[in-house]
Amino acid sequence: MARRAVVLGGGFGGIATAVALRARLDPADEVLLVERRPTFVMGLRKNWALTGVGRLGDGERSLATLEGRGIRVRRGTITAIDPGAKSAVVDGDTIAADALVVALGAERAPALVPGFAEHAHDVYSTEASAATAAAIEAFAGGRLVIGIFGAPYPCPPAPYELALLLAGRFDERQIAGGVFVFSPQPRSLPILGEAGCAAFDGRLAGAGVSFRPSTQVTSIEPGVVIAADTRIPFDLLLGIPPHRAPTVVSAAGLTGPGGWVTVDRETLETRFPGVFAIGDVTAIPLSNGMPLPKAGVFAHAEGEVVAARIAATFAGQPPVATFAGRGMCFLETGRDEATMVDGDFFADPPAVALGEPSAAGFEAKRAFERDRLVAWFGG
Numbered sequence: 001m002a003r004r005a006v007v008l009g010g011g012f013g014g015i016a017t018a019v020a021l022r023a024r025l026d027p028a029d030e031v032l033l034v035e036r037r038p039t040f041v042m043g044l045r046k047n048w049a050l051t052g053v054g055r056l057g058d059g060e061r062s063l064a065t066l067e068g069r070g071i072r073v074r075r076g077t078i079t080a081i082d083p084g085a086k087s088a089v090v091d092g093d094t095i096a097a098d099a100l101v102v103a104l105g106a107e108r109a110p111a112l113v114p115g116f117a118e119h120a121h122d123v124y125s126t127e128a129s130a131a132t133a134a135a136i137e138a139f140a141g142g143r144l145v146i147g148i149f150g151a152p153y154p155c156p157p158a159p160y161e162l163a164l165l166l167a168g169r170f171d172e173r174q175i176a177g178g179v180f181v182f183s184p185q186p187r188s189l190p191i192l193g194e195a196g197c198a199a200f201d202g203r204l205a206g207a208g209v210s211f212r213p214s215t216q217v218t219s220i221e222p223g224v225v226i227a228a229d230t231r232i233p234f235d236l237l238l239g240i241p242p243h244r245a246p247t248v249v250s251a252a253g254l255t256g257p258g259g260w261v262t263v264d265r266e267t268l269e270t271r272f273p274g275v276f277a278i279g280d281v282t283a284i285p286l287s288n289g290m291p292l293p294k295a296g297v298f299a300h301a302e303g304e305v306v307a308a309r310i311a312a313t314f315a316g317q318p319p320v321a322t323f324a325g326r327g328m329c330f331l332e333t334g335r336d337e338a339t340m341v342d343g344d345f346f347a348d349p350p351a352v353a354l355g356e357p358s359a360a361g362f363e364a365k366r367a368f369e370r371d372r373l374v375a376w377f378g379g
Helices: 010-022 045-052 061-067 127-139 157-170 190-206 245-251 296-314 357-379
Strands: 006-010 029-035 072-075 078-082 086-089 093-096 099-102 142-149 179-182 209-212 218-221 224-227 230-231 236-240 275-276 326-334 337-344 351-354
Touching: 006 010, 006 337, 010 061, 010 296, 010 357, 029 061, 045 157, 061 072, 061 357, 072 230, 078 245, 127 236, 142 157, 157 190, 157 209, 157 236, 157 326, 190 209, 190 351, 230 236, 230 351, 275 296, 296 326, 326 357, 337 357
Parallel strands: 006 029, 006 099, 029 072, 099 275, 142 179, 142 236, 179 209
Antiparallel strands: 078 086, 086 093, 218 224, 224 230, 326 337, 337 351
């Protein structure tokens, strides 16, 4: 009997899951990917677009291309999820599944910060990318502030990468004023630990980037960020807004006390049998109490595991694939160099380190995007 696997969300994890499912399932089984957007572009392109290194469109691919691989793509808005029935409502149509994968990512919530929409440029918004890039290009000097307004957020190194790239660019153009970054977290990249963060903060300082941790913002007014214990003036404010699980996921009863979907960290299954969640929509606790970082490489690995488990179940076999918690994130440092935050995140304590910047690291980041786009969408 033919089965149906439904993947909700056409981001990094959702596409990886759908492709892996199609490769593993019987040809008679259906793989259905649901996504409201017509195209996919990797998050790592955001900083390239903002700093003039590359264009979003150069890495954009049509999801309809996946149809040629035997993956059915349904464009539409998901208005409800019933995990007990393994079904979802898409533009009024109820879609039932034999296995359901929730890969809807983290939702940006700038409205949680009064004044954000009026005074900050949302650097995580692809829709606002062109306007933000123009504001950066027009910046002639003064204080550029990059604000992290909530945690956790996707791709933890990205704001610091942006700061390093802009600091290098301003130095080359002899633009005065400096780059300042603040975060609500007690350290820049907490997963690195105290010593690792101290070393990384030294790299920021050496590049002319100032950093302020533990900054709890209450609002933004013209030219100034209002925090609980300070006022941070700015001439240009680039913001990473707070993030949360999509409302449709919370309404389905899939989220836990922290507001994110709780899953078995090895199988990615929720408390509902046959319903899995992967990527940024989840919160997977580590041995040190921190959550697994929200990064595409983890969503990809989780999707592979989920696909293997679903395929085994459909074939009447016991599923054995598990997620090991290994992974990395790229961090560009300028001058066509990049490093990686890499390690075993499930170790006790997490064994994670920051490497040295290199040209090979920069090329590895380029290859990371290129290889996956070819594997998913073809050359």
